[in-house]
Amino acid sequence: MDIGHEQLVAFAKSFGLFYLIALSVGVLVYVFWPTNKKRFEKAAKTILSDEDRPWQ
Amino acid sequence: MVSQLTLGERQGALCILLLLAACGLLMLGAGQNDPLGVHGGIVMLFGVLLIFVVISGYFAPEPGTDAAGRYYDDPSKVGIVLAMLWAVAGFFIGDWVAWLLVYPEMTFDAAWSSFGRLRPVHTTSVIFGFGGNALIATSFHVLQRTTRARLPDQLSPWFVLLGYNLFCLLAVSGYLIGITQSKEYAEPEWYADIWLVVVWVVYFLIYMRTLARRKEPHIYVANWYYMAFILVVAILHIVNNLAIPVSFAGAKSYSLFAGVQDAMTQWWYGHNAVAFFLTAGFLGMMYYYLPKRADRPIFSYRLSIISFWGITFMYMWAGSHHLHYTALPQWVQTLGMTFSVMLLVPSWASAGNALMTLNGAWHKVRDDATLRFMMMAAIFYGISTFEGSFMAIRPVNSLSHYTDWTIGHVHAGAMGWVALITFGSFYAVVPWLWKREAMYSARLVEVHFWFALAGTLVYVFAMWNSGITQGLMWRTYSEGGTLTYSFIDSLVAMHPYYFARAVGGLLFLIGALVGGYNIWMTIRTAEGVKPEVLADLPAPAAARQASTGR
Numbered sequence: 389m390d391i392g393h394e395q396l397v398a399f400a401k402s403f404g405l406f407y408l409i410a411l412s413v414g415v416l417v418y419v420f421w422p423t424n425k426k427r428f429e430k431a432a433k434t435i436l437s438d439e440d441r442p443w444q
Numbered sequence: 445m446v447s448q449l450t451l452g453e454r455q456g457a458l459c460i461l462l463l464l465a466a467c468g469l470l471m472l473g474a475g476q477n478d479p480l481g482v483h484g485g486i487v488m489l490f491g492v493l494l495i496f497v498v499i500s501g502y503f504a505p506e507p508g509t510d511a512a513g514r515y516y517d518d519p520s521k522v523g524i525v526l527a528m529l530w531a532v533a534g535f536f537i538g539d540w541v542a543w544l545l546v547y548p549e550m551t552f553d554a555a556w557s558s559f560g561r562l563r564p565v566h567t568t569s570v571i572f573g574f575g576g577n578a579l580i581a582t583s584f585h586v587l588q589r590t591t592r593a594r595l596p597d598q599l600s601p602w603f604v605l606l607g608y609n610l611f612c613l614l615a616v617s618g619y620l621i622g623i624t625q626s627k628e629y630a631e632p633e634w635y636a637d638i639w640l641v642v643v644w645v646v647y648f649l650i651y652m653r654t655l656a657r658r659k660e661p662h663i664y665v666a667n668w669y670y671m672a673f674i675l676v677v678a679i680l681h682i683v684n685n686l687a688i689p690v691s692f693a694g695a696k697s698y699s700l701f702a703g704v705q706d707a708m709t710q711w712w713y714g715h716n717a718v719a720f721f722l723t724a725g726f727l728g729m730m731y732y733y734l735p736k737r738a739d740r741p742i743f744s745y746r747l748s749i750i751s752f753w754g755i756t757f758m759y760m761w762a763g764s765h766h767l768h769y770t771a772l773p774q775w776v777q778t779l780g781m782t783f784s785v786m787l788l789v790p791s792w793a794s795a796g797n798a799l800m801t802l803n804g805a806w807h808k809v810r811d812d813a814t815l816r817f818m819m820m821a822a823i824f825y826g827i828s829t830f831e832g833s834f835m836a837i838r839p840v841n842s843l844s845h846y847t848d849w850t851i852g853h854v855h856a857g858a859m860g861w862v863a864l865i866t867f868g869s870f871y872a873v874v875p876w877l878w879k880r881e882a883m884y885s886a887r888l889v890e891v892h893f894w895f896a897l898a899g900t901l902v903y904v905f906a907m908w909n910s911g912i913t914q915g916l917m918w919r920t921y922s923e924g925g926t927l928t929y930s931f932i933d934s935l936v937a938m939h940p941y942y943f944a945r946a947v948g949g950l951l952f953l954i955g956a957l958v959g960g961y962n963i964w965m966t967i968r969t970a971e972g973v974k975p976e977v978l979a980d981l982p983a984p985a986a987a988r989q990a991s992t993g994r
Contacts (some may be wrong), residue, residue: 401775408757415753428749431662432741433731435590438494440876441513443592443659 445518446501448511453599457498460603465491471635474693479621483635483695485615490610507598513660517877519601523581524870524877525967526609528960530573531863533951537749538566543948546939556620558831564631564967565620569856571629571721573612574952578866580605580647583670585873586732587651592668593660600650603669611636623695627710629717630684634697637685644681648674669728672756676720684713704771711766719759723856725754727794727863733869734798738808747793754790758783765836768845775837781843781973790830798822813889818869820897824860828853843919849911852904859900859952865957867892867959874963888958895955902948910941 418424463856468491471484491522505552542564544550584601588594595601615632618624624631632640655663687697701709735742747756759922764772797823803811809815831853835844844850871889875882883889917937920928 396510397775404761407694411753411757415750419749427662428745429741431664432745434660435664435735436739436741440515440589442515442594444513 447504449598461491461495478694480695516595520581520585527577534569546942556915565815568615581853590664592660593657596653604647611640658711667726668733669724673725680713712763715763729951735870751793753788768841788833795826810934813893814871817984821865828857843915845910848907852907856904884939888962891958892955906941906944
């Protein structure tokens with residue numbers, strides 16, 4: 389199939405809109421999903437631990 | 445250092461280095477009548493020198509099995525020292541070219557000392573030499589701490605660190621003898637580019653292999669930023685450097701792209717180099733060392749994830765704002781402009797997140813210059829991302845483009861954000877890595893902070909004034925419809941600002957020298973190392989223990 393300039397431009401101008409909106413929605417859902425709250429809080433806190441050895 | 449490598453790794457290192465030296469010899473032979481030969485010599489020397497280093501430690505006893513119970517920090521340590529050396533060299537050349545603009549006759553009638561050759565030496569030394577080494581060094585450190593896993597082996601981190609420095613060395617030495625492919629921030633020629641791809645793939649693999657071994661199931665947000673930096677820089681580097689060498693016996697190559705496509709590819713690369721090299725990687729640094737130093741969790745972990753995805757997906761499209769009013773289709777320019785404006789959201793989310801983390805701990809910022817470095821970096825990050833979004837708007841760009849305003853903007857980001865967050869992180873990590881209670885001198889950190897801040901402010905204000913003056917002079921018409929000022933008139937008007945800029949740069953350089961001295965003395969001063977500090981505790985915890993006497 390031969391893709392001309394016009395088709396490429398039309399694709400670029402439309403597709404980007406939808407996938408970026410989908411991405412934003414996906415990220416927001418993941419971030420605000422209630423069961424994830426604990427995980428995020430734990431992640432923020434555990435780096436402050438003074439332990440400085442790999443876990444075995 | 446070699447003693448930490450297993451016997452197999454020492455042999456592997458020797459094989460790689462022999463191969464490298466052989467490649468150098470081949471380049472030296474094939475490129476006899478070309479600048480390529482000089483680079484062949486450098487590659488060969490680099491390989492041979494390291495062969496001697498490996499041999500000198502070859503028969504040292506192998507590391508014990510207890511090594512698995514420790515993090516592997518040697519490459520991070522060397523990376524930090526190298527970063528400081530590149531910083532001093534890069535700032536020095538930067539100030540040199542700043543004075544060259546004040547006194548253009550200062551070239552000693554030599555080709556290598558012309559502005560066009562010295563300027564990329566400055567940009568490469570600072571961005572790739574200083575910034576790149578800082579990113580590699582801190583990424584290994586952060587990666588291990590946040591995954592609670594040791595690096596997968598001892599050889600590949602050295603390959604990445606030293607291989608990367610060979611690339612930087614080839615780059616800056618090449619400019620001086622006239623090797624360049626004339627793409628801003630992507631000047632090195634094809635053979636150096638291929639070498640960097642190899643190094644970079646190994647770097648990414650180290651990241652993936654360590655993550656695969658992680659003991660902490662959740663991947664901390666700093667790692668996401670570091671990974672975006674590594675992955676996207678690889679994509680950008682490969683695509684923008686697609687080129688065909690004129691001959692395998694010569695340095696010169698021609699880009700696969702031509703005309704406006706070439707310009708668009710270059711600025712897609714160029715702006716994303718700012719986004720993923722100078723922003724994402726350093727945000728990774730900030731999201732780890734700032735909470736750690738303040739001893740407070742990041743204000744909003746959720747916000748940090750939202751801004752991560754915002755930054756990675758929006759920055760990709762912003763590059764075309766470098767090509768306003770050119771042959772690039774209008775809608776592509778508008779696309780770049782729109783995304784640049786939208787980028788303000790994730791950028792300010794990160795800057796705000798950092799500052800809100802410190803909210804409630806301002807007394808620590810007041811007392812601790814290290815934390816103040818990081819806070820000031822977040823402020824400059826906020827300022828320069830706002831400025832960048834603003835300058836990307838087409839009518840604003842018509843005033844700012846091609847003027848010193850752009851230079852001022854870049855340096856607000858590079859000095860105010862990138863360098864300050866790096867120095868702050870270094871002051872946090874150096875005592876930790878070398879098992880000291882604190883830096884050699886807290887007062888010198890303070891001195892460095894004020895030199896760096898003063899230098900940045902003088903520099904940025906000089907360039908704002910200069911740029912806007914320049915832009916206005918270029919667009920002032922007389923009643924008769926002719927330009928009021930000649931180009932030379934604008935140059936004369938620039939002179940005092942160029943002088944001020946060079947002074948600002950000098951202040952920044954002095955600050956870096958003070959910082960380098962302080963770091964060196966911290967490493968050298970073995971006294972005061974307490975046995976409990978040796979037990980692999982980060983510095984703040986050790987200091988706390990010492991003060992409570994536990």
